[in-house]
Amino acid sequence: MDDPVILRVENIVKTIGGQRILDDVSFSVKKGHLKVLIGPSGAGKSTLLSCINFLSPPDSGTISLDGKAVDGKSRKELLALRQQVGMIFQDFNLFDHLSALDNVRVALVKVKGLDKRAATNRAMEELARVGLADKSTLYPAQLSGGQKQRVSVARALAMDPKVLLLDEPTSALDPELIGEVLTVIRDLADLGMTMVMATHQISFSAALADEFLFMERGRIVERGAPSQLLARDSGSRTQSFCAKLSELAGDGHCEIAPAPRA
Amino acid sequence: MEGFYSAAQASWEAMPYILGGLWWTAGLIIGAMLVGFILGVPLAVLHVYGRTLTRKAVAGYVWLFRGVPILVQLYLFYFGIMAYLSELPALSFLPLSSGFLSAVIVLGLTSAAYQSQIFRGAMASLPAGQLKAARALGMSDAVAIRSIILPQALRLAIPAWSNEYSILLKDSALAFTIGVLEVMARTRSVAATTHQPLPLSILAGALFFFLTWAGIKILKRLEAKVRIPGYAHQGSL
Numbered sequence: 001m002d003d004p005v006i007l008r009v010e011n012i013v014k015t016i017g018g019q020r021i022l023d024d025v026s027f028s029v030k031k032g033h034l035k036v037l038i039g040p041s042g043a044g045k046s047t048l049l050s051c052i053n054f055l056s057p058p059d060s061g062t063i064s065l066d067g068k069a070v071d072g073k074s075r076k077e078l079l080a081l082r083q084q085v086g087m088i089f090q091d092f093n094l095f096d097h098l099s100a101l102d103n104v105r106v107a108l109v110k111v112k113g114l115d116k117r118a119a120t121n122r123a124m125e126e127l128a129r130v131g132l133a134d135k136s137t138l139y140p141a142q143l144s145g146g147q148k149q150r151v152s153v154a155r156a157l158a159m160d161p162k163v164l165l166l167d168e169p170t171s172a173l174d175p176e177l178i179g180e181v182l183t184v185i186r187d188l189a190d191l192g193m194t195m196v197m198a199t200h201q202i203s204f205s206a207a208l209a210d211e212f213l214f215m216e217r218g219r220i221v222e223r224g225a226p227s228q229l230l231a232r233d234s235g236s237r238t239q240s241f242c243a244k245l246s247e248l249a250g251d252g253h254c255e256i257a258p259a260p261r262a
Numbered sequence: 263m264e265g266f267y268s269a270a271q272a273s274w275e276a277m278p279y280i281l282g283g284l285w286w287t288a289g290l291i292i293g294a295m296l297v298g299f300i301l302g303v304p305l306a307v308l309h310v311y312g313r314t315l316t317r318k319a320v321a322g323y324v325w326l327f328r329g330v331p332i333l334v335q336l337y338l339f340y341f342g343i344m345a346y347l348s349e350l351p352a353l354s355f356l357p358l359s360s361g362f363l364s365a366v367i368v369l370g371l372t373s374a375a376y377q378s379q380i381f382r383g384a385m386a387s388l389p390a391g392q393l394k395a396a397r398a399l400g401m402s403d404a405v406a407i408r409s410i411i412l413p414q415a416l417r418l419a420i421p422a423w424s425n426e427y428s429i430l431l432k433d434s435a436l437a438f439t440i441g442v443l444e445v446m447a448r449t450r451s452v453a454a455t456t457h458q459p460l461p462l463s464i465l466a467g468a469l470f471f472f473l474t475w476a477g478i479k480i481l482k483r484l485e486a487k488v489r490i491p492g493y494a495h496q497g498s499l
Binding site: 053055075079080082083084085086087089091092093094095096097106107110111138139140141142152155156159 | 391396399400410491
């Protein structure tokens, strides 16, 4: 595959409170690909994602989007980068004082400068895409967790991001609500959205991911195709981590190595 | 006893005059709350999001106006700063020798110090994710604060704000010391002729109580009106 590289992350180092959270992390994502970050809590997955859009600026290293390096020093460049990099948070972070429609619309008006009607149309389109057109007037406190996360996906997509960063998008959800969010993510992958996702949903993401990046103590210690890393005899850290998770959950979802993505 | 009745009679006759003071009291309060709000919001923003030096400057302002008694400030402003400024020919078009103006400025600056801390607390109590999400969408901090942070923080601040109103209302009575003809000043001047301060004090107390009650009622209504759907009533103040 010769898809162009959209996002390149090189030699990222991040220290917080004297502790090295990210230690020389590099990877790149091609257009339409999905990279999945796996690993124990505290491995640095969230920090890595928030270094990419400088919500937590890296101490050193380079972030390039579409071949253009951004160092975070120029405010204008930084805001432009963030416009083009969507982010989905574990706890949704919907704007509590705005309806679902306004949550999606606010940045279209305030950042992209769309007029109100164009912004409304676009926002409604995105809400429809995540199946929430009929909930547009409801406020976050009136939505379920799964609905909130779908609104936050609509909010990110409305900005036409080149890359979507997903930070454990289903970890704060009740088990029965995870499915609806995973369905939305699967649709996005099918539509060719470029994504980097941190998740513990290993069997789900194995079916979609182009590559697994296994992180531990601030480094990427393993990378490869899901089927390869999850093969029962692979002896990989990924496999044993997954086996441990599935043992805890009792669902045995590491037993079968999933088929590679068609 | 006869003296008391004639004093009560005189007090009764002075009622319209004393009630007329309500306009001045209301003017002081509304002016001071507005000055306090217009200065308090940016002060709070700078206190929370400013650089170290800015934050220290705001903290200094707050300490100054919280620390100096309002009576002292009124004298300093009215007999000092404003008296000096009103001598300047270039400023002669301004009503600088008005006690009302001095009182509104002093009460407003003091209220700004208190209000800034109310808003600061409200902003600090919002989840950090709100600002993060706004930034992640490409909003500048100025836009994020204006469209995401303040609309939520100001809602949260209303109960504490109505407290500030009731305190400021009673502080406004000090304006009589620099000749503002508000409720307290008129009460005292009538009492000076009747020599019976008691009925007049009761009347003044009742008027201030009524203003407190009415103001808080209005703010509670505002709080209900801007309540975010789906959230329980916040507190029961």
